[in-house]
Amino acid sequence: MSRNIYFAGSIRGGRQDAELYARIIQQLKAYGRVFTEHIGDPNVEGGETHLSDKQIHDRDMDWLEQSEVLIAECTQPSLGVGYEIGRAVALNKKIIILFRPECGKRLSAMVRGAENGTTFVVKDYKEEDLPGLFKEFFE
Ligand SMILES: O=c1[nH]c(=O)n([C@H]2C[C@H](O)[C@@H](COP(=O)(O)O)O2)cc1CO
Numbered sequence: 001m002s003r004n005i006y007f008a009g010s011i012r013g014g015r016q017d018a019e020l021y022a023r024i025i026q027q028l029k030a031y032g033r034v035f036t037e038h039i040g041d042p043n044v045e046g047g048e049t050h051l052s053d054k055q056i057h058d059r060d061m062d063w064l065e066q067s068e069v070l071i072a073e074c075t076q077p078s079l080g081v082g083y084e085i086g087r088a089v090a091l092n093k094k095i096i097i098l099f100r101p102e103c104g105k106r107l108s109a110m111v112r113g114a115e116n117g118t119t120f121v122v123k124d125y126k127e128e129d130l131p132g133l134f135k136e137f138f139e
Pocket of ligand 1: 007008009010011012013014036039046047048056060078079080081084
């Protein structure tokens with residue numbers, strides 16, 4: 001399948017959900033090419049070490065431009081993920097925000113408030129909902 005997918009999840013914002021990101025990426029790979037597999041790598045803690053911050057930024061923006069859709073897991077707040085969402089809006093990408101209300105926090109109004117029902121979708125979910133959600137989005 002030729003669809004390009006950009007998955008966004010917290011790195012320097014905190015790695016509590018890294019294993020969940022890996023499971024999400026595994027599922028997304030059934031629907032296209034996922035550029036950002038390193039986000040699910042448990043060895044990536046404070047960021048990728050083989051690249052400078054500028055190299056990371058420029059590579060990720062290039063990947064985002066090439067992607068059809070941005071899927072951002074936003075439960076663990078991350079400045080980088082928030083930035084990527086804003087850039088994806090500016091590029092007119094389709095955006096799917098995933099948030100787990102069970103965490104007890106509230107999603108930023110700047111993210112939930114951007115929902116428009118078509119190109120910017122916010123999904124409150126539990127992990128077991130993901131296969132059905134992805135099937136609905138992609139098929
Ligand atoms: O090493 C990295 N590699 C990388 O691809 N990113 C990108 C992808 C993630 O969706 C997002 C995470 O941002 P942050 O590190 O601020 O939580 O930024 C971020 C870092 C470190 O900031």
